Amino acid sequence: QLQLQESGPGLVKPSETLSLTCTVSGGSISSGSYYWGWLRQPPGKGLEWIGSNNYYNPSLKSRVTISVDTSKNQFSLKLSSVTAADTAVYYCARGGDGSGHFMGRLVNWGQGTLVTVSS
């Protein structure tokens, strides 16, 4: 069974870059045509999609980079110039049906990791 696990610093200073990694186990990140994405959820609030593969939330696009490392079976998120508004639980997730369709069909999720932006 596919499992995803987020890792990275739990505390980031304002104006710095938030970097997270999602490690995939139980399957190859290269298998099939899936979308490897990131979402977040500020404390007590709803879900916000950050991006998947090369597709990004327009409101965050200028600050976000998602990259996939097939050799390590990992994908990563970089969010630059963070502020307190970027404090959230960050989730990684796999989307799609395996044939390159339905990016929003998010079946597999990591457990989430809280990232706090504070000096």
Added chain:
Amino acid sequence: EIVMTQSPATLSLSPGERATLSCRASQSVNSDYLSWYQQKPGQAPRLLIYGASNGATGIPARFSGSGSGTDFTLTIGSLQPEDFAVYYCQHDYNFVLTFGGGTKVEIK
């Protein structure tokens, strides 16, 4: 940008009752790309319904989805104790994912 609006924000019901959750899109959308998720406190969301009406793997039959165009509904046929949670609708339009604000189903 498509905006997804869910109502009500909170639904107070008793176990065994039927729950009807609404999701409205700001413009007509392709129902093939409409999904519903359940989220319990401290947990990641779980896919319940995809393509507006298809149950995801392992999802009990009491969960059903319907709708088209701008109006979609998630129905929980008979609420079980484990169903009290927050539910989100989501749409994928031109490779941009948008979530509704969520409906909390709480015990009355």
